Each structure stands twice: as structure tokens, then as C-alpha cells.
Amino acid sequence: MNSVDALCITVLSNNINITKEIIKQVKEKDQDIFVVIGGPHCNIFPKKSLEETGADICVQGDGEKAILDIRNELNNEHVFSEISGVFYKLKHEIKSGRHYKLIKNxxxxxxxxxxxxxxxxxxxxxxxxxxxxxxxxxxxxxxxxxxxxxxxxxxxxxxxxxxxxxxxxxxxxxxxxxxxxxxxxxxxxxxxxxxxxxxxxxxxxxxxxxxxxxxxxxxxxxxxxxxxxxxxxxxxxxxxxxxxxxxxxxxxxxxxxxxxxxxxxxxxxxxxxxxxxxxxxxxxxxxxxxxxxxxxxxxxxxxxxxxxxxxxxxxxxxxxxxxxxxxxxxxxxxxxxxxxxxxxxxxxxxxxxxxxxxxxxxxxxxxxxxxxxxxxxxxxxxxxxxxx
CATH class of the missing domain: 3.80.30.20 (tm_1862 like domain)
Structure with missing residues (x-):
């Protein structure tokens, strides 16, 4: 994990507890590793998924565009409020970006x-x-x-x-x-x-x-x-x-x-x-x-x-x-x-x-x-x- 800047995890409803444990162990090893979660469970419970797992940001909806936007912000100012479909932590509070936009085509x-x-x-x-x-x-x-x-x-x-x-x-x-x-x-x-x-x-x-x-x-x-x-x-x-x-x-x-x-x-x-x-x-x-x-x-x-x-x-x-x-x-x-x-x-x-x-x-x-x-x-x- 020494060369990892961010970790992305797909969360299913039947593996939420495994996700929690993985994130716990990752954060114990290196608190600075940025953890992104998404997937089926996050689409239903985006805010709750973030609260329960200890991840840094949660993507609701299609992840292809959001993950690129998140990567760009990790390389810049860490401002996630303009990204569609994300929930993130800011000063111990959970904030949301713009409403998700599904990929039509x-x-x-x-x-x-x-x-x-x-x-x-x-x-x-x-x-x-x-x-x-x-x-x-x-x-x-x-x-x-x-x-x-x-x-x-x-x-x-x-x-x-x-x-x-x-x-x-x-x-x-x-x-x-x-x-x-x-x-x-x-x-x-x-x-x-x-x-x-x-x-x-x-x-x-x-x-x-x-x-x-x-x-x-x-x-x-x-x-x-x-x-x-x-x-x-x-x-x-x-x-x-x-x-x-x-x-x-x-x-x-x-x-x-x-x-x-x-x-x-x-x-x-x-x-x-x-x-x-x-x-x-x-x-x-x-x-x-x-x-x-x-x-x-x-x-x-x-x-x-x-x-x-x-x-x-x-x-x-x-x-x-x-x-x-x-x-x-x-x-x-x-x-x-x-x-x-x-x-x-x-x-x-x-x-x-x-x-x-x-x-x-x-x-x-x-x-x-x-x-x-x-x-x-x-x-x-x-x-x-x-x-x-």
C-alpha cells in the first residue's frame, strides 16, 4: 500500500461488513490513503454508506465520470462540491456534491x-x-x-x-x-x-x-x-x-x-x-x-x-x-x-x-x-x- 494514493471499493449489500474491515485496516496502516466507495449499496444508501464504512467519499450513480473528477481534485484543491453524485466528509460533517447524472448513452x-x-x-x-x-x-x-x-x-x-x-x-x-x-x-x-x-x-x-x-x-x-x-x-x-x-x-x-x-x-x-x-x-x-x-x-x-x-x-x-x-x-x-x-x-x-x-x-x-x-x-x- 506504500505507493497507493487512493483506494476504490465497490460495495454490495452482502459485503458491507467486509468493506468496513478493509477500510479499517487500510486506515490503520496509513490514514492518508483516500478511500472511495461506490456500487449498488451506495446507490441506495449513499450518505449512510459513508457513515458506516469510514470511507472518505461515496459515489452514487455511474462512477466513470465521477472517479475522474475525484482524481483531478485529489491532485488539486480537494473541492468536491461541484462533482455530480458524491457525498464526502468535510470537517467531520457529510456534505453532498451536485445531484447524480446517469450516463444516457x-x-x-x-x-x-x-x-x-x-x-x-x-x-x-x-x-x-x-x-x-x-x-x-x-x-x-x-x-x-x-x-x-x-x-x-x-x-x-x-x-x-x-x-x-x-x-x-x-x-x-x-x-x-x-x-x-x-x-x-x-x-x-x-x-x-x-x-x-x-x-x-x-x-x-x-x-x-x-x-x-x-x-x-x-x-x-x-x-x-x-x-x-x-x-x-x-x-x-x-x-x-x-x-x-x-x-x-x-x-x-x-x-x-x-x-x-x-x-x-x-x-x-x-x-x-x-x-x-x-x-x-x-x-x-x-x-x-x-x-x-x-x-x-x-x-x-x-x-x-x-x-x-x-x-x-x-x-x-x-x-x-x-x-x-x-x-x-x-x-x-x-x-x-x-x-x-x-x-x-x-x-x-x-x-x-x-x-x-x-x-x-x-x-x-x-x-x-x-x-x-x-x-x-x-x-x-x-x-x-x-x-x-
Whole structure:
């Protein structure tokens, strides 16, 4: 840290305590290191984030312009009042700069300077078999076009949904073909929301023979389309992940997913038939969930041709509809930002221990089946390029 002038940290609601500890240790080592925080949690609670973490300045909204303005002031007079979207400390008081201004055209943002992180192997968080320089990620949107009750994406993106143009996305993918990166994770919540744009992108990937392995980590059930999926397969998509949420229609309706059990079955079957490695996540512990509904979800999951299945207890995430409602009902404190469903807080009919047990039961009942292993072996025997 001896050569560091400033430290920038992205703050998520589930890592706020880790952020506090990092800043505490940094300040103990060198009080003069200037700490900047930003990210999803800061978008919801900018002033509070600054108070709780001990950082020097907090950025609300897009950080690309603000961080340059902050850097310029650190080299000059340390006057932050004219910078958009910042909260800062001045004589032990928290002041704010100008109101944040979101970047309207995301195409104006330069592509990431990936050469600066080549020495790090971030790909291992996605897959332990990836080596340095093999895997990277891209984002093509900010916000989400859906509004599910358990999710905070709309609020943390300040209730504005913005996307990059198809040509801008293609330009970045073309740039990546000039590097060692061969595996690309598309990290959007729903990359296929605009099917016209998606078709254009995949048409051009095929036409220009762009050779990349693409992993879609966020795909909405209702975005499935047979013609588009065939095109995606030809263009290099090998992995599709879906938030399936539940195998009980009443729970899907409670979460405002705007999907049906039939939609899920149709989409997962299509994804499997096309030949994608198909992954799905289910949540257990909704306030209206009963043991029968949990069993409905477990049984439903076993009827789907999924290559990977994850069951996890529901979390009440700061910024989500469920979190705000629980705070209003005084079931959650305002400084409890990432809380698992638990009957002891009247957030579920089950304790968190019971929910973990049901999740384990669900995982085991899916994976310890001869049919599952046979299907997985068949899948990998046909796929040479996939690394999982």
C-alpha cells in the first residue's frame, strides 16, 4: 500500500461488513490513503454508506465520470462540491456534491482496460479450471427490465434501465478475439430481453466467424425462442443459466416473476435440446411457502433436464420489494441489508437451519440419480470445447 494514493471499493449489500474491515485496516496502516466507495449499496444508501464504512467519499450513480473528477481534485484543491453524485466528509460533517447524472448513452463508456488485470485469475470464481487470461466478462445493460419482488436490481440502478447498442457490444466482442480471452461471461440479468438486438448480434457473430465461447449467466424464462436459440448455439453460446425461482405457481406469482410452470418447462427443455449446458437456481423460504410447496419445487426440479441445479434459501436484499416491506413491518432493522428467510424473524414458516436442510435434500435428490449422471455423461461426451 506504500505507493497507493487512493483506494476504490465497490460495495454490495452482502459485503458491507467486509468493506468496513478493509477500510479499517487500510486506515490503520496509513490514514492518508483516500478511500472511495461506490456500487449498488451506495446507490441506495449513499450518505449512510459513508457513515458506516469510514470511507472518505461515496459515489452514487455511474462512477466513470465521477472517479475522474475525484482524481483531478485529489491532485488539486480537494473541492468536491461541484462533482455530480458524491457525498464526502468535510470537517467531520457529510456534505453532498451536485445531484447524480446517469450516463444516457452507455456506448460512450470505453471498454475495460483488461490488460491491467491480466496477472489476476478472476476466471477461477466462475470455473476453477480457467487459467489466467482465458475468461473475462462483459456487461451490456444497467438495470433490469423485470421487477421481481426478491430482487433489488431496479432500485440499485436508480430505477433506470439502459442498454448498449448492438454494434457497440459486437465491437467489444471483436476486440476480445485479438486477446487470449476465449471464454466470455455475459453478466446481464437478461441479455435476450431485446430479441431484435440479440438476433442482430448473433447473426453478425456467425457472419464474421467470431470464435468465442459465450456464457449467458442471466436469461429470463420468457425470452426463449427456438430460432434464436439455434442461432445462439451456432454463434458460440455454450452455457445458459436461469433463475427458475420455484416449482410452485403460487410462489412464482407471489414474487411477480410473470412466468408460469409451463414456461419454465418449455424453456429448459428447449435449452437442453439445443445442446446448451443448462443451469438453474431455485429459492426456498418465501413468506407464503409451505412444506408442500417446497416438495412441489423439488419434484418439479427433478423433472427438468438440468445439467446443474442450485437450491438456496431466500435472502431479503436491501432495495428489494420484500426487504422494504419487512423493514416497514419491523421484521428487519434498517441496517440489516442481507438477511436470510427465517421464522425467528417472521420472514418464513421455516428457520434458516431448516431451509438449508431442505436445500441440501433438494440438491441430493437431484444429483444422486442415475438418470442425472447418465444425461451429464452424454452431454460431455459430445462437447469438446466446454470447461466446467
Amino acid at each position: 452507455l456506448d460512450n463508456i470505453p471498454f475495460p482496460a483488461r490488460h491491467l488485470i491480466k496477472k489476476y485469475n478472476y476466471g477461477r470464481f466462475f470455473n476453477k479450471s480457467f487459467k489466467k487470461g482465458e475468461f473475462t466478462t462483459i456487461l451490456t445493460e444497467r438495470g433490469c427490465s423485470s421487477d421481481c419482488r426478491f430482487c433489488s436490481q431496479c432500485v440499485v440502478n436508480l430505477n433506470q434501465y439502459r442498454t448498449r447498442s448492438a454494434n457497440n457490444i459486437l465491437d467489444e466482442l471483436k476486440d476480445l478475439t485479438k486477446t487470449e480471452y476465449k471464454h466470455i461471461g455475459i453478466m446481464d440479468d437478461n441479455f435476450l430481453a431485446d430479441k431484435k438486438k440479440a438476433n442482430y448480434i448473433f447473426d453478425n457473430l456467425i457472419k464474421e466467424k467470431i470464435n468465442l465461447n459465450l456464457y449467458l449467466v442471466g436469461s429470463h424464462i420468457n425470452s426463449a425462442d427456438e430460432k434464436l436459440y439455434f442461432k445462439m448455439k451456432k454463434a458460440g453460446v455454450i452455457y445458459m443459466h436461469y433463475n427458475l425461482i420455484s416449482g410452485d405457481q403460487s410462489i412464482l406469482d407471489f414474487y411477480n416473476t410473470k412466468t408460469t410452470i409451463g414456461d419454465i418447462r418449455q424453456t429448459i427443455n428447449l435449452s437442453h435440446d439445443i445442446g446448451f449446458f443448462t443451469s438453474g437456481t431455485f429459492f426456498l423460504g418465501a413468506p407464503t411457502e409451505t412444506l408442500q410447496k417446497i416438495n412441489n419445487t423439488i419434484n418439479f426440479s427433478k423433472s427438468l433436464p438440468l445439467n446443474k441445479i442450485l437450491f438456496t434459501p431466500l435472502r431479503y436484499i436491501a432495495g428489494s420489494n420484500l426487504w422494504f416491506k419487512a423493514v416497514d413491518e419491523e421484521k428487519i432493522l434498517k441496517n440489516e441489508y442481507y438477511i436470510p428467510a427465517d421464522s425467528r424473524k417472521n420472514l418464513s414458516d421455516f428457520t434458516i437451519k431448516e431451509l438449508y436442510q431442505y436445500c441440501k435434500k433438494a440438491q441430493n435428490s437431484n444429483y444422486y440419480r442415475p438418470k442425472y449422471f447418465i444425461n451429464l455423461l452424454k452431454f460431455f461426451s459430445k462437447k469438446k470445447r466446454i470447461k466446467f
